[in-house]
Amino acid sequence: MHRLISIALLGFSCVIHAQSPLLLTGQLQTREKQHFIAPHTKTWRVQIEWMMPEGSVAQPGDIVVVFDGGSIQSSIDSLTSQLNTQLETLQKQEIEQQQNVIEKEFGLRRAELQLQKAEVDAGVPEKFLSSLDYENFQLEKKKAETEVQKAREQLQQAQLAKKVALEKQRLTIANTERSLANEKEQLERMSQRADRVGPVVYGKHPWRGDPIYVGMTVNPNWEIAQIPALTDTFVEVWVHEVDVDRLASGQGANLVFDAFPGLALEAELVAVETQPEKMQAIGPGLYYRAEFAFEAPETKTLLPGMSARLEMELELEGRQ
Secondary structure (H helix, E strand, O other): HHHHHHHHHHOOEEEEEEEEEEEEEEEEOOEEEEEEOOOOOOOOOOEEEEEOOEEEEEOOOOOOEEEEEEEHHHHHHHHHHHHHHHHHHHHHHHHHHHHHHHEEEHHHHHHHHHHHHHHHHHOOOOHOHHHHHHHHHHHHHHHHHHHHHHHHHHOOOOOOHHHHHHHHHHHHHHHHHHHHHHHHHHHOEEEOOOOOOOOOEEEEOOOOOOOOOOOOOEEEOOOOEEEEOOOEEEEEEEEEOHHHHHOOOOOOOEEOOEEEEEEEEEEEEEEEOOOOOEEEOOOOOEEEEEEEEEEOOOOOOOOOOOOEEEEEEEEEEOOO
């Protein structure tokens, strides 16, 4: 009988539960942060000229990142010189055009006086004059009328020329002023300031993953640095697609920060995103973003950006 039972048990496999550690690396993150982004420039790429030392605590209004604005400053100097020249030209044109208008006004006034004289002469009755004198007076009146009309047209042309010339020059000045304002605004964006209190954390190269540094030439929209809040922190981890199926919310992990190797903390997996991403800086394959919550110790100052290691004891099921 015992022999039959033993044989029957051989037909079933038994489940063996084993513990297999999963080692993960991540960074301390916070949900609120100020980002410092490389600006768009005419040269596309731009060099970092200066940065506040990493880890320094910035105050509102402090300059955190300065980009090379040498070409912009040269453009500002050139536009300022152009603007000064254009303003001087405007003043000169105002004087010249006004002088021309005054001359035409004087010419019209003189022609009108000549017409008044000619009208007086032409108004003498014919019976008091010889036929020749009478005809000459009438002819002089017509000539005076023509001269008045001509002088009036010249005055209108001078006034129009003045208006057009000055409006054209003012438009040129306005365009230069706009360009100068744009360049000054661009130069102002080359120095980026903190709007909150917090530590400065340098960004990473988006392709290689190495830290951003002073002197690096960067592309527009790259994150150069950030000032994270010191509250609502968590550990961000990127999990390879091979290991993600072993994770579930609520699982625990042993947490150690590289900056404090002797400090052991407990963490809890609180979220795993369902959409993977390619992370060239980490390695081949797809990676899922995960968040671990933990209780920060009061005795240590943990700054966002610190590297962390997590060890999880996960069960592996096998059959024998």
